[in-house]
Amino acid sequence: MISLTVFLLPCYSDSRAAEENASLISLQDIVDKASPGERIVLPDGSYLGPVRIDKQIVIQASEQVVLVNDHPAPAISIQADGVVVQGIRIIQKQGGDDSTAVSVQADEVILKELEIRTRGYGIQLRDAHDGALEGNYIAWDRSQGPSSLGEKGNGIDLYKSSGNLIEQNVIVNMKDGIYLDNSKDLMIADNQIFESRYGIHCMYVDGTKIVGNVGEYNITGAMIMGVREVTVSSNSFAKQRSNVNSQGILLYDVRDSLVEKNVLEGNRVGIYLERSSRNELSYNSISRNFVGIQFVSAEDNLIHYNDFVANVIEAEATKSESNQLHHNFWDMADLLDLDDDGVSELSYAINPFYRNLITRIPAFQLFFQSPGIHFLSTMAEQERQGWTIDHSPGMKLNMPRMSVDASTDNNSLPESMFLTIVASMLLLISGLTIIYSRGSKE
Template sequence: MTSSIAKRVLLALIVVLAMLHESPVRAEEVPTSLQAIVDQAVPGDTLVLKPGTYQGPVAVNKPLTIRTEGEGNVELMNTSRLPALTIDADGITVTGLHITDEMVKETPTVLVRGHRSVLNGLYIRTGGDGIAIRDANEGMVTDTRIEWIADGVRLADKGNGVDVFNGHRWSFIGNTIRNVHDGIYMENSDDTRVTGNRIERSRYGIHCMYTNRTVIERNEGSLNVTGAMVMTARQVSVIGNSFSKQSENVNSQGILLYDTHDSILADNTVDGNRVGLYVELSTGNRLENNEVRYNFVGIQLLDSSSNSIARNRFTGNVADAQARSSEDNRISGNYWDQFRGIDANGDGTSDISYAINPLFQGLTKKRPAFQLFFQSPGMVFLEGLYQSDRDRWTTDSAPLMAPPMSENQIEDAEGRTLTGIAGLVLLGCTGTLFFWMRRRMS
């Protein structure tokens, strides 16, 4: 009996010693399940998350506001093939989360299926689509950063930063997106506003297909394949954007219109791209007041008609323009720095028109390999000889002799004028005061 008790005591001591030698696990090192917190909430609640790491995935199927508390990061970690965050109810707001979703997968990091969703101030590192919106309307994504997380993945195999299908009246404002497939992709999604975003090192910065009344305004894109691609769309507004340094790919453009109709491109800057403005199979569009500079080709018009192209500035491009089968457009009042016109009456426009030689575009359509001879001395010589069907060439009927002033230049000039007037008034007041003082002293 005594021997049996001794054995039990010895076994207990061994267990206690083993427990003492184990590494203690602190509660804060174990990610808290965000799903458990969401499940306990009542519809309409505001969940304020303390700084720390939370475990995903999480699905929100009731209207809630989820936001972070004060300073410090609130990180949602996801290692599953499911979305890190799924929004399945209307009227959900999520603010301030850092979401890390390292697995390369078909499913997105954030999946939105609820109307009137608001995503604000998120930082998403993704191995799929950053945010996918499906059959949901009237939401917002603002001040959010989205980056691709996985190394060694081809551009063609990456997900999109934001991917919208059949989602209408969304706003994407002030977001930064890098190293993804398409920055913001919209398909079958109308009345969407894309404003003040910055997109870098992706395929197409902003890409819309089968959309109506999309507004693309004051965005910046650089080092993408194409800045903004508008395809099979109507009544799109592309205004005040800047797309630069997109020239590494044979298909690089600043802004591309393909099968696009009744749209406007105005006050954009396309700088240092392979093609600044590319227009194909498009009608009824207005291209106005754009700054097109230092591109290999300023503008390409292919099989397009009934477009209005006016008051644009083409400067420093290797070739100002190329055109093919696009003679029926209203082109007037643009500045082409490679064109040498004659202004006999001094009205600022040339008395001779600027006709765009179609030889190179015709040759490369039949023999794409002839692209190698772009602006070669031999090709330039052949273009000088080619004069066939000149009356059908795409033509600026009244090219400008000097570049028109941009809105910024006008504002600067007005500012300098006002400053000069103020200076003259001040000088006059000073002189009057000086004269009055002298009279009093004499």
């Protein structure tokens, strides 16, 4: 984690704020005096934004440089190729739909080691190609009190901007941590995103690699939609469970992509796969989720060598008959290895009875894992044709056991408490449904 000093600015009246701004150094004046290709090293001090950079320069800050902007315009607007900005602490005071701390509309721009506190967006890229965002810290400015999700902007917001590297950034309490749209060939690596809606949100970003990222306490760790030939590898998405629609990884309308070696732990749903085909999911560790993996209208995917451990429901599948499953480890499966080849002779079938039942009659969630539901599920096993089946389950784990270190997380719930809360929620929903139905009949 990055160690940062938090600057909290007091709220003044308009006249007092004007006096404070008058004492700040104008960064725009410094930029205007610089020649193209010049390298500027800012001495310690507080500087006034906004600033527009329309020439190729390098701006580096010493340890105590703060750029304060209380104007609706971006604190820094970059409109020249090859600009480098490094090490500045930026406080973007103004909020609103278009407010952003840093706006980039140029190619090969490097933003490095910035600390951004914003009431709008953090960094926006528009038609900005082949740049790099490295080692930045972006957080919602809470100094003016709590805010709703609708008031917030995205930490990094990228549109029609291909070939960019987004690496080792830390993003906290934004709308979406990293939002990517209509771009291609991006590298999203080793970022950490916390307490946001979607940690990484991808829309139409073909050829992108999402590697080594960490997401915790978001609604969804990674939402991947409408993409082709994307790699999602070696990420850790944990504790996405505060919302009924929470998932570790969501794949919607995804084709010809690879999802491998990810750790998905303690989420409501580990991996959710809908209307997606020709993808490979392999060597993922999926543990302690309410639902391990869920298929909805997903066809012709290869799911192999994954580990499903200590999930409340290991798998659910609806209208997803033609996927290939083999060599996955299911800790709830009945296994038998007669020839000692490490593969069970007994197949593991995903029984859709409970999912279909509660879809038709939600009140039956009250009987989750009850003996009666188990008995009815076993009766339905005579209708296996069309089920999603792992025909050759593995006898042992495919990956070394990987887990989020709960000892360093003082806010995490014990697993037993988490399951109790889930069961209580199901009971409440079922009770309300019964009461509503009875009232309607009367």
